[in-house]
Amino acid sequence: MITVQGVNISLPEFNLIDINLSIGESEFFILMGPTGAGKTVLLEAMAGLVPIRSGKIFIGERDVTTLPPEKRDISLVYQDYALFPHLTVLENITYGLHFHRIDKAQSEVMLTRLLEILNLHHLQERLPTNLSGGEKQRVSLARALMVEPRVLLLDEPLSALDPAFREEVRNAIKRLHQSSNATFLMVTHDFAEALSLARRAAVMNNGRIEQVGSIEDIFQRPSSTFVADFVGMKNLFAARFKGTKAVVHSLEIELGREPSNSNGYIAIRPEDIVISREAIASSMRNSFKGAVTGIFDQGFYYEVHVRAGEVTFKSLITKRSVFELQLREGNDVFVSFKSTAIHNF
Amino acid sequence: MKREPFFWITVSCGLVIMAFILLPLIELMTAPSLAMLKETIKDKDVVRSIWLSIYTAGLAALISFILGTPLAYLLARSNFRGKRLVEGIIDLPIAIPHPVVGIAILSVAGKNHWIGQVFSELGIRVMGSVTGIVMVLTFVGIPFYLNATKNGFESISPRLEKVSRSLGASMFSTFFRITFPLAWRSMLIGIIMCCARAISEFGAVVIVAYHPMIAPVMIYERFEAYGLKYSQPIAVWLVSVCLALFLVLRILTIRNPRQV
Numbered sequence: 001m002i003t004v005q006g007v008n009i010s011l012p013e014f015n016l017i018d019i020n021l022s023i024g025e026s027e028f029f030i031l032m033g034p035t036g037a038g039k040t041v042l043l044e045a046m047a048g049l050v051p052i053r054s055g056k057i058f059i060g061e062r063d064v065t066t067l068p069p070e071k072r073d074i075s076l077v078y079q080d081y082a083l084f085p086h087l088t089v090l091e092n093i094t095y096g097l098h099f100h101r102i103d104k105a106q107s108e109v110m111l112t113r114l115l116e117i118l119n120l121h122h123l124q125e126r127l128p129t130n131l132s133g134g135e136k137q138r139v140s141l142a143r144a145l146m147v148e149p150r151v152l153l154l155d156e157p158l159s160a161l162d163p164a165f166r167e168e169v170r171n172a173i174k175r176l177h178q179s180s181n182a183t184f185l186m187v188t189h190d191f192a193e194a195l196s197l198a199r200r201a202a203v204m205n206n207g208r209i210e211q212v213g214s215i216e217d218i219f220q221r222p223s224s225t226f227v228a229d230f231v232g233m234k235n236l237f238a239a240r241f242k243g244t245k246a247v248v249h250s251l252e253i254e255l256g257r258e259p260s261n262s263n264g265y266i267a268i269r270p271e272d273i274v275i276s277r278e279a280i281a282s283s284m285r286n287s288f289k290g291a292v293t294g295i296f297d298q299g300f301y302y303e304v305h306v307r308a309g310e311v312t313f314k315s316l317i318t319k320r321s322v323f324e325l326q327l328r329e330g331n332d333v334f335v336s337f338k339s340t341a342i343h344n345f
Numbered sequence: 346m347k348r349e350p351f352f353w354i355t356v357s358c359g360l361v362i363m364a365f366i367l368l369p370l371i372e373l374m375t376a377p378s379l380a381m382l383k384e385t386i387k388d389k390d391v392v393r394s395i396w397l398s399i400y401t402a403g404l405a406a407l408i409s410f411i412l413g414t415p416l417a418y419l420l421a422r423s424n425f426r427g428k429r430l431v432e433g434i435i436d437l438p439i440a441i442p443h444p445v446v447g448i449a450i451l452s453v454a455g456k457n458h459w460i461g462q463v464f465s466e467l468g469i470r471v472m473g474s475v476t477g478i479v480m481v482l483t484f485v486g487i488p489f490y491l492n493a494t495k496n497g498f499e500s501i502s503p504r505l506e507k508v509s510r511s512l513g514a515s516m517f518s519t520f521f522r523i524t525f526p527l528a529w530r531s532m533l534i535g536i537i538m539c540c541a542r543a544i545s546e547f548g549a550v551v552i553v554a555y556h557p558m559i560a561p562v563m564i565y566e567r568f569e570a571y572g573l574k575y576s577q578p579i580a581v582w583l584v585s586v587c588l589a590l591f592l593v594l595r596i597l598t599i600r601n602p603r604q605v
Contacts, residue, residue: 012424049507069510076511082504086526098522099513147512 001025001183002046002151007055009038009045016041016207019055023200028177028184030194030215033204034230039187042204043153046185047074059150070099072151075144075182079156081136083128089139090124096147107146114142117175134165138172145176154186158193173197191219191233195265195345203227219267234314235268239344246344249310254285256339265345272341273315275304276334277325287336288313292329295322306335370584377578385578391563395583398560399590401475402543405482406536409490414532417491418524421498439488443548446484451553454480477553482543489538497531498524530598537594544587 002023009016016038023029031039044050046057048069056065064072075096076082083092093114097107115121118138128136137157144152157173158166174197177184188194194201195215202212203226211223219236222228239246241259246252246266253266274280279287290308301316304327313335327333377385385391420432438446454471455461464471471477501524509519547561555562560583568576 044507047507047511049510068515069507070513070515072511074511076508078504078508080502080504082502082508084505084509084523095509095522096512096514099515099518143508143512 001027001060002185003056003058004042004046005056005058007042007045007057008053009041009050010053011041011050014038014041014207016045019209021202021209021212023183023185026181026183027200028186028198030198030201031185031187031204032189032191032194032201032230033210034189037204038207039204040155043076043155043185043187046151047076047153048072073149074151074153075147075149077137077140077144077152077154077157079160081128081133081140081160083136083139083143085128087127088124089120089126089128089131092128092139093120093142093146095143100147102148110146110148113179114145117179118142118172132165133161134169137161137165137169141169141172141176145180145182148180149182151183151185154184156187156189158188158190170196191231191267192343192345195236195267203230205230216265232269233267233343234270235273237266237311239264239266241344246342251288251309251311253342254339255342255344256285259344261345267343267345268313268337268341270303270314270316272337273313274336275306275315275317275321275325275327276336277331279334280336282336283338284336285339286342287334289332289334292327292331292333294329295327306333308335373577374581374584377574377581381578382581386582390558391560391579391582394558394560394563395579395586397475397478397557398544398583399586401478401482401559402486402540404479405486405543406490406539408479408483409487409539410532410536413487413491413535414494417494418498418520420491421495422503435488435491437488438485443485443546444552445549447481447549447552450477450481450484450549471553473554473556475554475557478550478557478559481549481553482546485546485549486539486543489542490532490535493535493538494528494532497528497535500531501527533594533598537591541587541591544583 004019004021007016007019019042031042033039041050045052048064048067052065056063058064059073084095087095093111118141120138120142123131123135128139131139158169161169170193186197199214201215201218203210203218205226211218211227216236216238218227219231219234222231237248239248241262241264244255244258246255248266288308290306290313292304293307293312294305296303298316301318302322304315304317306313306315315335420428451472452458453460454464456465469476471480505523506519509523514522545561547565550559551562560579564576564579567579
């Protein structure tokens with residue numbers, strides 16, 4: 001749907017080097033990376049707002065590389081909302097209609113639907129200054145989707161929001177994606193966001209793309225040490241939720257809470273997984289017997305892989321612990337972790 | 346709580362400056378009697394010169410607005426080599442002594458320069474004409490318009506324009522629908538500053554055009570010929586008319602329901 005081929009960008013303070021990406025029709029794709037990696041520049045280049053030095057950008061079959069932003073069918077949502085301060089909420093949302101030939105009846109239906117999904121009915125006549133952050137971002141989403149773009153670019157749309165609003169806007173984005181045909185490309189550095197919204201992602205660093213793939217792949221099979229460090233949370237498993245338990249293959253993992261979804265993911269940081277020779281009696285609700293399949297030197301720490309059933313847990317432990325436990329590959333050990341250390345999406 | 350000496354120093358310096366600015370002005374405004382003011386405003390030459398001052402300054406502001414707005418936008422939005430130089434050139438008219446401005450303009454618009462010759466071919470007279478006055482006033486006033494407007498454009502997030510473009514608006518539509526409505530307040534302030542600077546110009550105008558007489562030249566002439574007492578009433582009228590005009594403009598800017 002949107003294809004970026006060998007794009008290079010030179011800005012005075014910054015370069016993007018050989019960017020290649022291919023995102024499918026109606027896909028939800030995530031772009032991750034540390035601050036200054038070039039995520040916003042890449043987004044703006046796709047939208048035609050930053051000149052590229054070489055390479056090509058396609059939307060569908062159409063080569064848009066030389067088209068101005070207004071001819072690309074790409075909408076933008078920024079972290080800081082970028083609402084037009086002199087226009088009311090309604091005028092903001094319908095701004096794009098001035099420049100699109102959309103049938104009036106059709107746009108009315110669209111407007112009603114967006115106001116409904118984003119719960120903006122009561123705010124139509126307000127000016128942006130009088131809105132909360134969450135409300136502003138919902139208006140900005142409505143404005144972007146009102147023109148029925150083929151691609152929606154979201155630049156950290158949740159980062160500036162209070163945690164209370166973040167969840168609400170995230171759910172709104174999810175609903176909007178499900179109910180529209182547009183391809184969504186979102187920048188974030190929150191993994192919970194990434195996992196709850198998308199299946200595929202790319203990780204950027206220093207103006208380059210480090211890895212593209214399914215989110216599970218990026219977590220479990222990072223292609224570089226940078227990605228491995230960046231994602232941190234290495235234990236990521238697809239799970240079925242049954243009551244307060246998550247079922248991963250044959251393992252039943254106690255969450256201590258009941259997730260609202262029935263299928264999803266659980267993730268555990270490797271430093272939260274304790275390895276012991278004997279089953280330990282403690283407050284940790286989850287303890288599984290397994291076999292050590294690998295021990296990797298990580299400098300200050302060792303990463304120990306333990307296979308329990310069909311699941312491989314990755315744990316970070318100190319050199320001293322490895323020594324004291326006399327760990328070797330093939331040893332039988334127990335892996336334990338608290339239910340509060342489990343993230344579920 | 347006992348205030349520190351530092352506080353009292355800041356306050357007393359402030360008071361000295363306030364007095365320094367206000368005392369002469371108050372003295373000026375209250376010096377002429379009402380009868381004298383009345384008599385002065387009946388003088389056709391006085392009315393004509395005040396009117397000439399106001400409309401030439403207005404024309405200078407209009408020219409600055411039309412030619413200066415695109416340049417101000419360019420300076421606010423893009424970085425290019427030599428931008429500092431352009432900004433420096435824009436500020437030059439502020440730094441140059443006023444009579445020098447008049448002489449400089451005459452040296453281009455006079456008979457010995459090809460531009461002056463083209464002007465005279467076209468029947469445009471600069472020396473001793475309204476055209477000349479407007480030219481001089483634009484020269485001294487345009488830096489104020491450019492700087493105020495540039496600051497106005499800079500305070501608008503480029504992201505607003507980017508979003509507008511992505512929603513299908515061309516650069517022209519974006520400017521008229523987004524940038525202009527958000528920047529017009531700064532532009533108006535620029536126009537007021539430009540006008541104020543132009544109305545107060547004396548040194549450059551007197552070299553290019555003694556006649557027709559703008560108000561500052563007439564005030565000077567009356568002062569030279571008849572003394573302080575006869576120049577004061579014209580000054581009072583000029584100051585009052587200007588203050589009234591600027592006040593109206595400022596009120597117009599405040600009374601907008603869609604404050605940004």
